[in-house]
Amino acid sequence: MNGYGEKGHFDDEPExxxxxxxxxxxxxxxxxxxxxxxxxxxxxxxxxxxxxxLLWSELARxxxxxxxxxxxxxxxxxxxxxxxxxxxVKMKCKDLHVNVQDAAGDRILAASRLQEDLTxxxxxxxxxxxxxxxxxxxxxxxxxxxWHEEEGFGEEHVHDIVAMGRKKARWxxxxxxxxxxxxxxxxxxxLDLNKVQGDFHITARGHGYASAGEHLDHSTFNFSHVIxxxxxxxxxxxxxxxxxxxxxxxxxxxxxxxxxxxxxxxVYSVQGGYSTEKTIFTNQYAxxxxxxxxxxxxxxxxxxxxxIEPILLHVEERRDSILAFLVKVVNVLSxxxxxxxxxxxxxxxxxxxxxxxxxxxxxxVIGAKSDYDE
Numbered sequence: 294m295n296g297y298g299e300k301g302h303f304d305d306e307p308e309x310x311x312x313x314x315x316x317x318x319x320x321x322x323x324x325x326x327x328x329x330x331x332x333x334x335x336x337x338x339x340x341x342x343x344x345x346x347l348l349w350s351e352l353a354r355x356x357x358x359x360x361x362x363x364x365x366x367x368x369x370x371x372x373x374x375x376x377x378x379x380x381x382v383k384m385k386c387k388d389l390h391v392n393v394q395d396a397a398g399d400r401i402l403a404a405s406r407l408q409e410d411l412t413x414x415x416x417x418x419x420x421x422x423x424x425x426x427x428x429x430x431x432x433x434x435x436x437x438x439x440w441h442e443e444e445g446f447g448e449e450h451v452h453d454i455v456a457m458g459r460k461k462a463r464w465x466x467x468x469x470x471x472x473x474x475x476x477x478x479x480x481x482x483x484l485d486l487n488k489v490q491g492d493f494h495i496t497a498r499g500h501g502y503a504s505a506g507e508h509l510d511h512s513t514f515n516f517s518h519v520i521x522x523x524x525x526x527x528x529x530x531x532x533x534x535x536x537x538x539x540x541x542x543x544x545x546x547x548x549x550x551x552x553x554x555x556x557x558x559x560v561y562s563v564q565g566g567y568s569t570e571k572t573i574f575t576n577q578y579a580x581x582x583x584x585x586x587x588x589x590x591x592x593x594x595x596x597x598x599x600x601i602e603p604i605l606l607h608v609e610e611r612r613d614s615i616l617a618f619l620v621k622v623v624n625v626l627s628x629x630x631x632x633x634x635x636x637x638x639x640x641x642x643x644x645x646x647x648x649x650x651x652x653x654x655x656x657x658v659i660g661a662k663s664d665y666d667e
Contacts (some may be wrong), residue, residue, distance in 0.1 A: 304495050332640055340633040346520045347625050360451055367558055367605040372490040374601070377524035379464065379481035380495070381417045382595070385514045386478035388498050393484065395491030403493070407482040410467040411475035417519045418540060451610035454532060455563050462528040484529055488601055496594035514546035514593055518576040525576035535580045544586065545591045553582045554599040559606045577606065
């Protein structure tokens with residue numbers, strides 16, 4: 294009659310192999326009461342694809358973590374600061390003077406604290422990755438540093454910076470000449486300076502500061518240079534600074550290169566779930582370059598003018614715990630299931646409405662079944 298007395302009776306014995314269904318706490322509807330629709334398959338596929346995409350996106354976001362950048366007034370008083378440099382100048386070492394003059398009035402003979410090696414210019418200019426600074430419409434050097442939507446500050450994520458920053462810092466060895474002419478000088482090492490505004494400069498012997506010795510011939514001036522490293526604070530070779538791997542070529546003997554740097558103390562830290570915080574302290578800087586040909590009454594050379602900003606930048610990376618990540622995943626997947634269910638219900642309702650309209654229109658057609666019944 295209505296199918297109740299058939300195999301669908303609730304007191305019937307379960308089918309062979311159906312003991313698991315017999316003890317199911319949530320029994321399913323009988324097959325004769327289930328209507329199969331083609332839309333259900335489509336929405337199931339859509340739900341699976343959307344769930345996979347959102348799950349992968351959530352996993353990638355959790356793995357990257359969230360970077361926050363906070364500016365604050367630097368607390369405490371710092372009396373000293375380290376500067377790290379690795380510069381190749383296309384002049385012989387004996388013809389160069391390296392000095393530092395700061396706002397406190399101290400003059401430091403940096404050449405006595407730094408390492409100087411004779412080298413060949415071709416060993417450095419042809420190196421892979423050396424670039425020349427460009428300029429924007431405001432005359433500022435284009436260095437590639439700063440904020441990026443994908444990466445944040447710099448070229449690495451904070452956890453990469455912290456991990457690489459903990460490696461032991463070593464200066465690379467000067468390439469051997471192997472019979473090549475020693476026409477350049479590599480100046481590298483670290484200096485402890487006063488944490489005040491200062492000027493670090495490289496000039497020719499007998500020019501700039503009065504010194505004993507013969508006056509250097511002007512025809513030997515060539516302040517073309519390659520900057521492999523210029524940073525402030527502890528030496529972290531893995532950190533990319535604006536002037537790293539930069540080349541500038543002097544077109545005349547009397548050429549003056551000026552770099553104006555604004556140094557900002559920076560803290561990189563990683564906070565992940567319940568793990569201990571990992572932190573490194575360093576400095577970032579913005580740079581503006583000015584280079585020009587000068588007359589013989591002025592002093593040619595390389596001049597690095599730096600100023601210390603009274604603010605502190607804290608770059609922190611946070612990552613949710615595993616439990617919080619799983620809760621987010623469950624919420625995302627639940628939302629997808631609910632949204633797809635509503636989509637399926639709405640499409641089925643629209644199909645039903647469209648079907649009713651078609652049936653009503655067919656009732657007014659001549660020769661329809663309703664005419665014979667009358």
